[in-house]
Amino acid sequence: MTTHDVPETLRVEGFRVRRSFGLGNLSKGQTIAFAGVLAVEGLVASRQPLSLAFTIPLTLVVIGLAAARRHGMPALAYYWARVAWHKAARAEATTYRRVLLPHPYALDLPGVGASSTLIKAYDPTSGRTVGVVHNRATGYMTISTLLAPGGTLMAPTSAVSGQIRTWSSVLDTMSTEPQIKGASVTIQITPGAGEALADDVKARRHPAAPRLAKELINELVRTTPRATASVASWMSVIVDTSASLTPPKDLGEQVAESLRVVDGLDLSGTGTDIHRRATDVDIRRLVRSAYDPSVFNAKDADFADLSWAECGPQAADDGWEEYAHDGGVSVSWVLREMPRRPIPYSVLLPLLSPGRHQRRVTLAYRVLDPHEGEAVVEREISAAENRATTTAQFQGRAKWSQKADYARADKAARQVAGGAQVVDWTLMVTTTVRRTEDLAAARQEVERAAKATRGIRMRPAFGAHAAVFAAGLPLGYSPLVR
Incomplete structure (x- = not known):
């Protein structure tokens, strides 16, 4: 937030x-x-x-x-x-x-x-x-x-x-x-520069402005000298x-x-x-x-x-x-x-x-372009699925990070199919x-x-x-x- x-x-x-399918992090x-x-x-x-x-x-x-x-x-x-x-x-x-x-x-x-x-x-x-x-x-x-x-x-x-x-x-x-x-x-x-803000305020300040307004603007200039950009x-x-x-x-x-x-x-x-x-x-x-x-x-x-x-x-x-x-x-x-x-x-x-x-x-x-984009997401979803499947075969289950990555790849493929x-x-x-x-x-x-x-x-x-x-x-x- x-x-x-x-x-x-x-x-x-x-x-x-982008991640292609390979052993481990390869x-x-x-x-x-x-x-x-x-x-x-x-x-x-x-x-x-x-x-x-x-x-x-x-x-x-x-x-x-x-x-x-x-x-x-x-x-x-x-x-x-x-x-x-x-x-x-x-x-x-x-x-x-x-x-x-x-x-x-x-x-x-x-x-x-x-x-x-x-x-x-x-x-x-x-x-x-x-x-x-x-x-x-x-x-x-x-x-x-x-x-x-x-x-x-x-x-x-x-x-x-x-x-x-x-x-x-x-x-x-x-x-x-x-x-x-x-x-x-x-x-x-x-x-x-801090002087630029002070000079600009000084040139625009009206002599007959209320005292409270003058004090407030002076305090702002003093405390935020580098706020100008x-x-x-x-x-x-x-x-x-x-x-x-x-x-x-x-x-x-x-x-x-x-x-x-x-x-x-x-x-x-x-x-x-x-x-x-x-x-x-x-x-x-x-x-x-x-x-x-x-x-x-x-x-x-x-x-x-x-x-x-x-x-x-x-x-x-x-x-x-x-x-x-x-x-x-x-x-x-x-x-x-x-x-x-x-x-x-x-x-x-x-x-x-x-x-x-x-x-x-x-x-x-x-x-x-749409054709290249579709090919990319299809390769990505296949690679994500293969990584999860391979890990499950060797370790008994796929990692939660791999499952989440596959879900994101699948969602991206569905969005591209819908015109994204x-x-x-x-x-x-x-x-x-x-x-x-x-x-x-x-x-x-x-x-x-x-x-x-x-x-x-x-x-x-x-x-x-x-x-x-x-x-x-x-x-x-x-x-x-x-």
Whole structure:
């Protein structure tokens, strides 16, 4: 339960992690691989029995690491990623210095944004310019829309229910539009200085106001100096124009087709107002101010002449536990597990509340088409049933957790059969500080906010902080889109 009462009709459920059928905690692929390894070892041992003294202990260690868990992931995957990161660090692949890069690499953003470029386009529908991020490797186009979300905590139940249903309709539209590869919604909360609130109140206070009113507002300013915050929100949609029945021939037609596809998503009634399509200057501001927080309040004119590469960092170091970049250090978290019980629609409120440090919360979506979604839930229900059956055969009965998981998979399959959509999605959180000394406090702030959601479990983005950092920006990168 959050800090306010939420009726049962405004609770959501149905979150499951994909799990294939395998022995113990092993996946289907791991089970087959290890079975093959054991078979090969058996054949080798038939000729050289002494080889088992070395191969069997090694195989058992690898199987144990694959079955064990570390931070919600297989321990084998965790340690393998750590070894890979150390190898990359020794090769200086985790360090970026733009001034040292030869042409043409100096014209690119670092990491996952290297293949992106920014296009300034004209939208005839709105009569304004639009910033379109083009991925030169995949050909995908990304268009971002600036949003102005409204509050729902004081809205009537019927209004909030309608907004949830409307958002469901938006996801349904994504599932039937083959050109939409994925989408993400980002809310960035930047705390304001205490002086900003005091100055604003001072300018608006009337000299003839009652004494009680003056004392009350002064007390509010004194006790909540950091309650002011700048909130920026946007939705980015990744479009694959080659999936059209008549693929566009040139870059101009691709941009026009992308604008047409994004215009087909009607966000009215979802609880947010559409401010406008993000211009090329808006994209530059969002990206540059994320890498260098000191320019957050700069004027638009300061971003208009920046090249795309200049929007990224001049220097950056992607560490195992943090990401250092121009004027700041960032730490990111990714979703580990959602609650298995129904949760209120406002469950993310603690993460979206202003804190002492800048925070960026991103929900990334990939809506499966109806046929793929049906195939996924059928595989999931078969895997859940097989796990329960196998455990019952070896231990006399299935685990209660397995029975509950099968029930959830069965319910999901029935919902999909009734027209519901299957969505691959993830949650990412990034916090940025300007001084390394503030990093521990920023970590603690986000971890407390995550615990306050009462059920959502996050884990640090070990060795991938730069990629998660970029996924929260309108760069056209999503970990769910291939």
